[in-house]
Structure formats: structure tokens, C-alpha cells
Amino acid sequence: MELPSNLFDALQRIQGFLPETGAVLHEPRFVGNESKYVQDCIATGWVSSVGSYVDRFESDLAAYTGVKRAVVVANGTVALQVALELADVRPGDEVLIPTLSFIATANAVMHAGATPHFVDSEEKSLGIDVPKLSAYLDSVAEKTSVGVINKKTGKRIAAIVPVHIFGHPVDLDALLDLGRKWGLVVLEDAAESLGSLYQGKHTGSFGRLSAVSFNGNKIVTSGGGGAILTQDEALGKRAKHLTTTAKIPHAWEFVHDEVGYNFRLTNLAAALGCAQLEQISTFVEKKRRLADEYRSLLKGISGFKLLQEPSYSKSNYWLNALVLDTSFQKHRDDFIQRAHEMKVGVRPVWKLLHSLKMYRDCPRSDLSVAEKLERSVICLPSSPFLAGGRRT
Ligand SMILES: *Cc1c(COP(=O)(O)O)cnc(C)c1O
Numbered sequence: 001m002e003l004p005s006n007l008f009d010a011l012q013r014i015q016g017f018l019p020e021t022g023a024v025l026h027e028p029r030f031v032g033n034e035s036k037y038v039q040d041c042i043a044t045g046w047v048s049s050v051g052s053y054v055d056r057f058e059s060d061l062a063a064y065t066g067v068k069r070a071v072v073v074a075n076g077t078v079a080l081q082v083a084l085e086l087a088d089v090r091p092g093d094e095v096l097i098p099t100l101s102f103i104a105t106a107n108a109v110m111h112a113g114a115t116p117h118f119v120d121s122e123e124k125s126l127g128i129d130v131p132k133l134s135a136y137l138d139s140v141a142e143k144t145s146v147g148v149i150n151k152k153t154g155k156r157i158a159a160i161v162p163v164h165i166f167g168h169p170v171d172l173d174a175l176l177d178l179g180r181k182w183g184l185v186v187l188e189d190a191a192e193s194l195g196s197l198y199q200g201k202h203t204g205s206f207g208r209l210s211a212v213s214f215n216g217n218k219i220v221t222s223g224g225g226g227a228i229l230t231q232d233e234a235l236g237k238r239a240k241h242l243t244t245t246a247k248i249p250h251a252w253e254f255v256h257d258e259v260g261y262n263f264r265l266t267n268l269a270a271a272l273g274c275a276q277l278e279q280i281s282t283f284v285e286k287k288r289r290l291a292d293e294y295r296s297l298l299k300g301i302s303g304f305k306l307l308q309e310p311s312y313s314k315s316n317y318w319l320n321a322l323v324l325d326t327s328f329q330k331h332r333d334d335f336i337q338r339a340h341e342m343k344v345g346v347r348p349v350w351k352l353l354h355s356l357k358m359y360r361d362c363p364r365s366d367l368s369v370a371e372k373l374e375r376s377v378i379c380l381p382s383s384p385f386l387a388g389g390r391r392t
Contacts, residue, residue: 003334006303010322011335013297014380015342017389022343023381026217026319030272032279037271049244051267057222057274061212064277065194065202067229069236072265072273073243076191076213076226080108082243082263083209083228084159086235087185089114093158094150094363096184098128099352100370101163105189106353108211109161117150117157118354118364121373123323125310127170128162129369134178136365141182148182153363159185164193164203166379167219167287167318168309172198172206187211190229194219195284195316204229209239214273219287219318219384220280222273225265286384287317293389294320294380303328307377317382321349324376332375349377 003011015022041047054072061070073079089095091113097105099118106116119136122129141157142149148157160179162170172188179186190196190204191213197203204210209232214225228239241247246260265273295306304322309315324332332348339346352374354364 003331003338004303004328006301007328007331007335008338010298010301010304011339011342011344013301014294014339015344017293017297018344018381018386019390022345023383023386024345025347025379025381027383028216028221028276029383029385030275033275034272037275038268041268041271047268048266049262049264051270053267053270053274054265057265057270057277058227060274060277061227061229064280065204065229067202067205068231068233069229069239071228071236071239071243072222072270073226073228073263074265075224076211076215077104077108077111078243078261078263079211079213079226079228080104080161080187080189080191081111082239082261083187083207083211084108084112084114084161086238086242087159087187087208089158090156093156094153095158096133096160097353098163098165098370099354099364099367100126100165100349100373101189101353102191102350103353103356104191104213105161105163106359110358114158115155116353116359116362118359118362118367120365120367121165121370123369123373125168125170126165126307126373126377127168128160128175130171130174130178132365133160137178137182140365143182148184150363157184159187161187161189163189163191164196166307166321167193167196167316168307169193169196169198169203169313169315171310171312172203176206191226192218192318193316195280197314199312200314205231208232209235214269214276219283219316220273220276222265222269222276225269225273283384284316286387287382288315290382290384290387291317291320293387298322319382320380322378322380323373324378326372326376329375332378335378345381347379349374349379
């Protein structure tokens with residue numbers, strides 16, 4: 001199929017804006033204290049599961065996001081898994097998650113022994129459509145003495161996990177209200193939204209527990225890593241204990257009081273993370289500038305919209321995305337193919353989770369908006385250093 005001229009025009013403008021060598025979707029840059037802190041780990045021998053950078057990364061994260069406690073762990077997926085377990089999600093339970101998310105959200109629910117129950121998204125934030133979820137719960141759920149029961153499956157619905165897709169915050173007030181109404185705990189998957197604000201406060205500080213990620217493609221990276229955030233000191237303490245083999249502190253005895261996990265982040269990784277976190281304000285600023293630049297670059301071209309932060313929020317714009325108009329959806333794959341030939345590293349949004357073979361039989365609501373979004377969302381190269389455009 002020939003690419004329509006408006007979409008080709010958009011691609012050409014993007015290509016002209018990006019470095020001559022092209023650009024991938026997202027890549028890290030280490031221009032701060034990364035080498036210094038990592039060298040320090042090597043010089044002192046503190047490279048492994050304890051060390052001063054682990055403690056510092058945790059306190060820096062808590063201070064930055066405004067939570068009482070941050071516990072760093074091996075990755076964002078296990079952060080979410082442990083958050084679910086600490087929120088008393090039990091084997092056999094169902095957990096409400098958007099079908100439009102990265103695979104980790106569903107996998108964490110499964111690793112916690114529960115079943116994902118997929119819900120729909122809305123077009124503004126790409127996050128959970130709260131009014132639609134509310135109407136859905138009214139039709140399928142029942143509040144009983146043992147919790148909220150799914151009338152179709154007979155299982156307990158234990159939690160809601162909103163995901164702040166591409167950094168854009170979900171309407172948290174509405175979602176937290178819905179959680180309170182039903183007695184359902186809200187856990188934020190804030191893996192993509194570190195640095196994003198909902199009504200002036202950090203995403204990740206609203207849920208009973210939240211998960212963030214420091215994977216290599218996220219806004220700050222520790223090589224690989226994640227964190228559990230919480231406003232509840234006792235839960236924070238439990239999170240640390242459970243993710244560090246549940247060992248009772250003692251100078252030499254090995255006493256463990258439950259089946260814990262070895263989900264610790266290494267001091268080496270934490271050192272990288274500390275140096276990256278020092279720069280997060282600059283990264284957020286640059287990403288927001290890049291979003292503005294894409295907006296002016298593509299102004300006047302019809303056929304798609306650039307995704308914009310919801311009015312109640314200040315987004316970290318982790319990934320910039322364009323949403324094709326319905327009549328141009330059929331050109332999505334050609335657009336992506338053509339972009340790759342032009343070294344413009346665009347990507348489609350994830351395949352919807354409920355369509356993957358492991359999750360095909362899971363309970364779900366109507367998912368028509370997510371299905372439409374799946375066909376129309378294309379992510380653009382979004383590394384912070386792309387802000388400012390081609391420098392020749
Ligand atoms: C990256 C990501 C995760 C998981 O993080 P990892 O550190 O890669 O395990 C979870 N949820 C979402 C939405 C993500 O984008």
C-alpha cells in the first residue's frame with residue numbers, strides 16, 4: 001500500500017528533526033556521576049546486595065516522590081508482584097488491570113498467584129476508563145462479607161492496578177473513589193511515570209503500594225531495577241524484609257522468619273540509579289520540551305493526533321505517541337515499516353494482553369476502546385537528549 005502523503009510528510013519532518021544517524025525509541029545517557037559512583041563500588045568492594053548506594057537510592061527516591069518509604073528491588077515486575085502480595089492479594093483472587101499495558105502488569109498478577117481481570121482504557125490518558133469500570137463493576141460484582149465477588153466466576157476481586165501509560169497519569173481521584181466505594185485496594189503501576197504529577201503530587205504516591213521500574217529504557221535507569229513505594233511505614237518495612245530473604249538482623253546468626261525473596265537490587269545498580277536520579281528533573285524537562293517540539297513539527301498535518309498530558313496532570317512524557325485517525329489505521333504497519341527504513345525508531349503500542357495465549361481465557365469487560373487504540377497508537381523516538389532537534 002502507498003503511504004498517504006500526510007503520513008509520509010509527517011515521517012519526513014520527523015526524520016529531518018532527528019539526528020542524521022536516526023534514533024531508536026528510547027536510550028539512556030550517562031553524563032552525570034554514573035562512572036564515579038560505580039567506580040566507588042568497585043574501589044570499595046561494595047558491589048553486591050548491601051551497600052551505601054542501596055540505602056541512598058531508597059532515601060533519594062522517597063524524598064523525590066514524597067513517599068514515606070521506597071524499597072529498591074531487582075526490577076519493576078517483582079516490585080509489582082510484592083506490592084500485590086503485601087496488599088493481601090491471594091492465590092485465586094482476580095485483579096483488575098488494563099488490557100492496554102506492558103506484559104509485566106499481567107505477569108506480576110500471575111506470579112502473585114492471582115488472575116488478571118482485564119478492563120478497558122480511555123483515549124485521553126490511555127489509562128483505565130474509570131466511569132466504564134464503575135458501570136462494569138455494578139453489573140458483574142457484588143460486595144459481600146468476604147470481599148468483592150465476581151458473580152460470573154465466583155472469585156474474589158482483590159485489587160485495581162492502574163497503569164500510567166507512557167507517563168500520563170490516570171484520573172486517580174476518580175479511581176481512588178471507586179476503590180473506596182467497593183473496598184478495593186488500589187496499587188499503582190507507575191513503572192513508566194516516575195516524575196509525573198497528578199494534581200501536583202507524584203504518581204506512585206497515591207496507591208497503598210506502587211511499583212516503579214529502572215529498566216534501561218525507562219526515564220532513569222539502574223541497568224535493571226525497580227522500587228516499591230508506600231506511604232505506610234509498616235508496609236515499607238515488610239516490603240524490605242520480604243524482598244531481602246526475610247532475615248532477622250543479627251551479627252552472625254541466620255534466622256529467617258518467613259519464605260522471603262532474594263529480590264534485592266545490587267549496590268552497583270543502585271550506584272547507577274543514584275546518579276541517574278540526580279538528573280531526573282532535567283530529563284523530565286527535556287522530555288516535555290521534546291513533546292512540544294513534536295507538536296510544532298507536526299502542526300497542520302491531518303490524520304492523527306499527538307497524545308497530550310491530561311489536564312489534571314504534569315506528565316514526564318516518557319514516550320511520545322501519535323494516535324492515528326480511524327481512517328488511517330490501515331496504514332499503521334506501512335508507516336512503521338517506512339519509518340524503520342528511514343532510521344526513525346517508532347513502535348506500535350503493545351498487543352493487548354487479553355489477546356495473548358496465556359491470558360486468552362481470563363475474565364474481561366468490553367474492551368472496544370483498547371482494541372481501537374491498539375490499531376492506532378504509534379510511539380515516537382523519545383530519548384531526552386533528542387530535545388532541541390538536529391544539531392548540525
Ligand atoms: C517497564 C514496565 C514494567 C516492569 O518493569 P521491569 O523493570 O522491566 O520489570 C511494569 N509495567 C509497565 C507498564 C512497564 O512499562
